Amino acid sequence: MAFRELDYQARALRALDDWLERLAKEKAEADEIAALFASKPNLKQIIPDFAADAWARLAADKGVPGGRPYAPRQSGDGRPVPNATLKVPTGGGKTYLACAALSRIFGRYMAANTGMVLWIVPNEAIYSQTLKALRDRDHAYRQTLDRAAAGRVVILEKGDTLNRQDVAANLCVMVLMLQSSNRENQDSLRLFRDRGDVHGFVPGEGEQAAHKALLDAVPNLSTYDLGDGISAWPMVKSSMGNAMRIIRPVVIMDEGQRAVSDLAYRTLYGFNPSLVLELTATPKDVAARAATRTAPAREGRAANILVEITGRELEREGMIKMPMNVAPMPGTEWQATLAKAWEQLEALDRTARAYQGDGGRYIRPILLIQVERTGAEQADAGFIHANDARDWLKAVAQLDDDEIAFKTAETNDLDKPENRDLLSPQCRVRAIITKAALAEGWDCPFAYVLCALAANGNEGAMTQLVGRILRQPHATKTGVDALDECYVFAHRADTRATVDAIKRGLQGDGLGDLAIDVMLASGAGATGGAARTIYRRPEFRAAAIALPQVLFLEGEGAARPLDAETDLFPYVDWGLVDLGALAATLPKDRPASDHQLVRLRAGDAGVESEQASAIIGDAAFDAAYAVRSIADIVPNSFTAWGLIDALVGKLRGLGWTDAAIGRHASFIIEELRKLLATERDNQSAALFAAGLESGAVQFALRGDDRDWRAPATIATAQAEGAPQLTASNGGPLERSLFLPIYRADLNDAEQSVAVYLDRYDAVRWWHRNGSTRGNYGLRGWRRGNVYPDFLIAAARDEAESERVVVMETKGEQLAGNHDTEYKRALLASLTAAFGRDARGGAQLDLAEPFTFGAAVVMFDDLDAQFPALIRGG
Template identity: 40%
Template sequence: MMQLKEYQQAALNILGDYLRALKEAQAKAEQVAKLGLDIPFEWDRAAWKKGERDYIPRKNGLGQPVPTVCLKVPTGGGKTLLAVRAIDAIQTLYRGRQTGLVLWLVPTTQIYRQTLQALRDRAHPYRQALDLSSGGRTLILEKDSRFSPDDVQTQLVVMLLMLPSANRQNKETLRLFQDQGGFEPFFPAEDQLASHVKLRERIPNLDVYDHQSMLGGVVKSSLGNTLRLLNPVMIVDEGHKAYSATAQQTLRGFNPSFILELSATPPRESNVLVNITGQSVLREGMIKLDLHVHNKASADWRDTVLAACRRRAELEQIAQTYQANHGLYIRPIALFQVERTGAKQRLPGLIHVEDVREYLITRLNVLPEEIAVKSSERDEIENIDLLSPDCPIRYIITKQALQEGWDCPFAYIVTILTNPESNTAMTQLIGRVLRQPYARKTGLPELDESHVYCFKAKTGQLLDTIRAGLIGEGLGDVAGRVIADVEAAPSQAVVDVSIRPQFQHYAGKVYLPCFVVSDGKGGWREVGYEVDILSRVDWEQVDLSPVDSWELNPAETGDSHVSLGLDHLTTIEPLRASLADEMQLDPVFMTRQLLDLVPNPWVAYEYVEETLRRLRAKFPEARIKRDLGFVIEELKKRIAAEQERLTRQVFDSLLQSGELRFYLISGCAGSAIPERIKAKAGARKLTTATGDLPARTLFDYFLEEDFNETEKAVALYLDQQADILEWWFRNNVGPNSYSIQGWRRHRPHPDFFALRQEPPTIYVLETKGIHLGHNPDTDYKKQLFELCNKYSQPTPWNDITQEFSGHQVNFQIVFDDEWQRVLNAMLTST
């Protein structure tokens, strides 16, 4: 299974909390209805009270509430992985089943193909997540596929549709609602008119034959009607593209039970439950930024192509060295956007795909097999694995075919040979080079950043266009990471920002403590999660006794959604049970789902065996098989909780024995505040309300784009405390920034440091939104900061610098609804 990034797990935690609240609110509504009380109760809105903003309710085609939420995920954030994991959460926490129908809607052919390929590949992490949810019973279908009531009762059926195919007004796809062979088992026989009347009363928005025809009033046995019967969970990829009145009416007309939108740029009317920022994605190494913009002043487009090719060659040399040292293969690819691609469009004054191809081959000695064309007429990368070491492609030429849905982590360079002033396709093309290979930083700036080369563009306008493109990819908060090269725009160059003259005596002398262990040579080194904490866990102490209190669904009678009360489908449940009896529990499959938590597969296998033994003592085998997804998910939760308990136990034990200490040493990552920082000379600086630069910043200035609203307010508050604080510093997240390794794998990166002279104290501050006040991540940081405060009492930590010997370090988490009160109390205490 693919390990989730910290922000992805946080997003799923928020979704899980909402689904539990939704289930509780729905149960209350059902109780009110059973009592016959005429009390208006909007259960979908009631559940949202635990969310961050007002909820806009939706109704399905039957006039029933349909919970509709959006995960805002920027480009490169892993929205498909979040989607498959969200399906599991919706099925388990809200619908209480493993089977049923999921309708997955995508906007483009490219996204459709990629998603279909991944979901059909049983070895792909996306498919494995679905198999985990369904207990290995997953069926992936397209709109022309046929399926039966038995399929949706015994399997998790995921049907992919293009958004245009779901549009009821699209004449080409009206056959979705035409009578089709293969769906008759879902409907009464044509001569059972009374059953058809009953079915129409139950589901009034079903399509029927015209009353003037021989089958007047009979429900059509179409795919569209079948979808309306099944109340599917609906996944809407690029959800912002489905907000026209027609699209919304069509989607809700499928009578979904739940709608989950995924979008980088959701519209205002979208119910955004989770907002993943570009900074979060960048922090986890998912995208290649900075984005360097090179604007060639030459009148010859060949000079721009030459510069891009030279850059690509330099990157490949660096990538080859990186592979030799680290074993990871990267083959940098350059994309070229031309003005024409058609066979009859090669005209003087226009840059044609063949012009670029010929120049690459004849003048730059590029091998023909290293060049591919992607256009509406030619697709030379279709069914090509661009990430394979056997693939020779290093150059891709296109006009606008590489838009949303096409992403290759090896793409490092975009070369724009078109008119950027009227180039809407360019903004989408920029997003295609942002994904980081293997979703983690290499530590080499050349392989962790990306480039745009442009021909005959106005630099200021070009930068604005590219930044607008990043905003369109949901990366507006990192749009400031677009940097013009020094030759093209000196005002946008990257410059060094130094410590202010009045604080120069702190240069090279400001250090922060970290948790350290003995290096075996009489010294100390920073603690490592795997080598020092996880390796010491006694996995035999994992307690699985809570398994005895698990309650499995009795027979999943809730799956009667398919039957809708019709007599002709009441035989499905016994069939479903009999199929479950024939299936075999696979401990090896279950073990594989635990390997991201338990390093040793043999130990994981023992946990599976013990879990099954405990469950078999209480439930029949068929019941366990039917609820296998629930069993695996609960087992993972239990082991994760035990892992947290045991790693904390190891951490505390090492602290108590003195083997682990909170020391000030030079070997900790980011423990030394740098003597200079990088910034863009032309970017907007953080200023006070009067327009002045803050007076107490350790460095000459910071950039406004590096602060959200709460962080900006905190920074300016700190700057006003001149009588108490000597200086303050913004700890921007990066590979060299200060972070704290605790008993979890992920390392918190505090937001601010501030130095107080009397009593000598360094304040380390982390800001949080109030909606994150009680999630597991915040609780962990609170506990870790408490330990930091406990073990950072004034001591002569180390002779690394006497400047800070005896200083106390105070760690604080402040929330956006109370930060000023907390900081007031902190600074007035002595």
């Protein structure tokens, strides 16, 4: 099982690389200062907070969203702890990002491929899913970890045996539930007991001096006291919790917003982590608090957001089903609401079967039913019960028992062996009945329809379930509208309350920017505000507005959309990769930035310490894992083997030992991946440019069906009386291609640009372009489309010759980053290439001739750049 590369994930990992690079440098400098003070104890010790300094350097280079200042974190023994948050919406692949991040953290910051990871999850469902995926050697998550540690990965639970040699020789990942890591939780006290199966981390029973030295080095270790009846002398407990404090693990915090309570924070940082990476859809800041009689004072803690991924980015990659079609059903019997939902499911099932019959993937749409009661004693309490819904499905929908699953506090049919893989063609489940048991952690891309029979007066419960129907099957759009959207039917629900609740649910899943895609289904009993059609301005309703697309020309003039993976990547000459230059830049004596494991013991000269790496033998470099780790960039395994062998040979020629190559395997592979990705981009860009020059790649108005045609109408979910976007003079907009434009249909940045364009006299029309299939997209030398934010037609001079401009707008915080610079280069090359070869058709066939310009424009530079973009200067 492998994952395709997604643009937003690559962007997140590049940002992480930038942070880790600065972090390693600042940590090395802080360690030098600490060593100086250790050698001269009489000096006043001022050791810098290297984590805060690294963040400040990153922010100065515009690598922090919004330039947010760093909120420091400290371990339980008073050391600075690097902390960062990846803001990833539900369905965005947080677990994959965490696995890929660990590879970089250990390779770039820890300078090792072994050590300890605490992977903390918020609840039982996510715990089970994460543990299952990480233990499955065929799963992409596990394979990502295997690449980081050359296959030496051990997955642990809190009750498993742990010894020092395991940590020193492997990448050990312990999965814990948040409740289980809170020390004051009775169940988790096992973590801090002397269990007898945690070996090699603390000195022996008679080594009192070593115990004292260990406590001096790690002051927050748990010790025996007189109450234990063991010894009055300081003696460190041999517990799992103490082992973690000594190891100083890397912590992955899934749903990081849940670890903000005082207890959770103390517990998490009480493990003395070497780095904490949080992943959440909704980061949460903690406010400062003055001391009270019952609680101590608390400093404020802001989330250190390193990356923000939007819902629109997920939609662009085909990760989620959107739009969401909502049908509030006021004044109906619950059976009528369920019947409507079932009709929708049946229609989807027919569409899915036809799609598969045409060569598409297998999809079995599932209905998710939310009821008011599930307990056996509540069956006759006058509420809509799970049994009622089941009986209706059997009697009216004619479903068999094995096509209906209960997921309640009492019954979990999804745990039956035949139902554990809902995506399997052998699974028969078509309807799942629940109350709130699927609120978190449950995931099935086949869930298309939510029938909320408990929506009336309980919008909050429905809000929690909205995210369960969002994931797109196989994370790839089908191209069939019905199978790329999702559906909500709400019983006895007020329209506005329903829509507001769903939008709150999207915001809670980090998908607030997709709220404008919540569409009220027509004909479903809605009280008003169903999806409405907006037309072009009268003077443009009959106009044939067409724009060129990036095409690849095949034999005899046949043209199709360019596909970088098919038309460019296979022609990359990997023989041009300068592996010698890479080998020369890799430091063979590269020190670790933060050793995880230190052992103290009594020696002839007193208490002695040693690093784990000095205790065990070095691991060998696994070439097969290295080949697999670059397979997404170099898919030809023979070529990949050649590159790996050549790089190893270059390293040996520079004096690297096999032990050193094995010790730094993760770092070497990550650096090689960076070089290969850069080489692929550079060569693909050159191939793209050569194709434009030769005519093999075409960007011209053709006059046939390969041109993109502007839609005649667009849809809005806003009511007719909803607030409209107004011009800068307070009056209505005048120059949008479609009118009216509602405020809620554009985000704040888009509104500002739209108002700016509307006041520009030369603009004939402008249109806010979407970022999904059907909108205007441009292809280049990387995977996927670039969807410019705005399309504009303007008079470029007094002769009224027309110029069409496509414009991508960016905030200043994104200036200079990889994505911005790629789009800038692509749009510039297409501007230069436009109309160079129009043999497929004449521009005059469609409209008056026009010139074309495309550019990335920063918000702050609109006034300076837009006039020149219109003129073509």
